[in-house]
Amino acid sequence: MTAIQIDRVSRWFGNVVAVNDITMTIGPGVTGLLGPNGAGKSTLINMMAGFLPPSSGSVTLDGAPIWRNEQVYKAIGLVPEREAMYDFLTGKDFVIANAELHGLGAAAAQKALATVEMEYAQDRKISTYSKGMRQRVKMASALVHEPSVLLLDEPFNGMDPRQRMHLMDLLRQMGAEGRTVLFSSHILEEVEQLAAHIEVIVAGRHAASGDFRKIRRLMTDRPHRYLVRSSDDRALAAALIADASTAGIELDWTEKALRIQAIDFTRFTELLPRVAREHGIRLYTVQPSDESLESVFSYLVAA
Numbered sequence: 001m002t003a004i005q006i007d008r009v010s011r012w013f014g015n016v017v018a019v020n021d022i023t024m025t026i027g028p029g030v031t032g033l034l035g036p037n038g039a040g041k042s043t044l045i046n047m048m049a050g051f052l053p054p055s056s057g058s059v060t061l062d063g064a065p066i067w068r069n070e071q072v073y074k075a076i077g078l079v080p081e082r083e084a085m086y087d088f089l090t091g092k093d094f095v096i097a098n099a100e101l102h103g104l105g106a107a108a109a110q111k112a113l114a115t116v117e118m119e120y121a122q123d124r125k126i127s128t129y130s131k132g133m134r135q136r137v138k139m140a141s142a143l144v145h146e147p148s149v150l151l152l153d154e155p156f157n158g159m160d161p162r163q164r165m166h167l168m169d170l171l172r173q174m175g176a177e178g179r180t181v182l183f184s185s186h187i188l189e190e191v192e193q194l195a196a197h198i199e200v201i202v203a204g205r206h207a208a209s210g211d212f213r214k215i216r217r218l219m220t221d222r223p224h225r226y227l228v229r230s231s232d233d234r235a236l237a238a239a240l241i242a243d244a245s246t247a248g249i250e251l252d253w254t255e256k257a258l259r260i261q262a263i264d265f266t267r268f269t270e271l272l273p274r275v276a277r278e279h280g281i282r283l284y285t286v287q288p289s290d291e292s293l294e295s296v297f298s299y300l301v302a303a
């Protein structure tokens with residue numbers, strides 16, 4: 001079994017804390033690393049790939065430290081987010097160059113290109129490739145040495161639906177083969193479709209962990225607090241409190257607004273505009289009133 005163990009890991013850049021005391025284990029199969037932009041996903045992935053040392057804590061693969069451990073690098077493949085590639089090379093030359101870095105030859109490159117079904121375009125220059133084709137060639141490069149761990153940073157960004165499905169199939173297959181596959185994304189639906197297990201990070205912290213049902217439930221069932229201003233706050237409050245999705249409403253005199261606590265996110269977001277319309281009330285402001293996980297979660301659901 002191949003597992004990456006992240007133990008009390010923090011990483012800071014100057015005074016920016018990108019990853020804050022995270023502990024998690026990534027085992028075989030497909031895991032989704034979910035979090036909004038800037039949550040620390042790339043930083044965490046770079047530490048798992050051995051590109052970056054943690055500022056504190058440890059990142060190990062089956063007990064062996066990953067940073068500066070060449071033996072361990074052989075077991076890991078990384079598909080980075082960045083687009084910069086050698087556009088003047090053909091796909092095949094690019095993958096061969098990567099194979100050579102691992103002390104391997106053209107045969108390994110050819111096998112990896114076949115795995116991602118890119119043989120048909122391997123002799124074309126990368127500059128002529130679509131986004132999905134580039135992604136697949138990057139993936140072939142990460143696979144040349146047949147790593148047991150595959151890490152992908154936002155692999156679906158900018159892909160069209162067909163390319164996305166194709167990559168999903170490929171990753172599913174790798175997970176089914178028993179590899180440890182981890183990919184990051186800021187879109188819940190994307191992660192749900194693919195990952196049996198999801199780890200959520202928000203603002204550098206580990207926010208939740210579980211299968212997609214559990215994560216979705218966490219995101220939608222939590223109480224959400226909103227600050228609402230309207231043309232008739234009293235009438236709006238009276239109409240909303242009658243519905244079970246609203247747990248509490250108070251009039252905030254200093255803010256001249258309603259503070260609403262909703263317990264059923266989906267129902268409440270449907271209820272609010274409907275009730276306002278039915279009572280002829282105009283909504284001026286509807287905003288999450290805290291920057292806690294709840295509001296970030298609701299953002300993720302809406303993304």
Ligand SMILES: Nc1ncnc2c1ncn2[C@@H]1O[C@H](COP(=O)(O)OP(=O)(O)OP(=O)(O)O)[C@@H](O)[C@H]1O
Pocket residue numbers: 013016017018035036037038039040041042043044154186
């Ligand atoms: N080399 C660096 N120097 C300074 N700050 C950095 C560096 N790398 C990351 N950060 C900061 O750390 C935080 C986390 O960034 P990171 O790229 O890991 O997040 P992310 O979840 O991958 O987001 P995105 O999807 O937008 O890349 C951000 O505030 C970012 O600005």
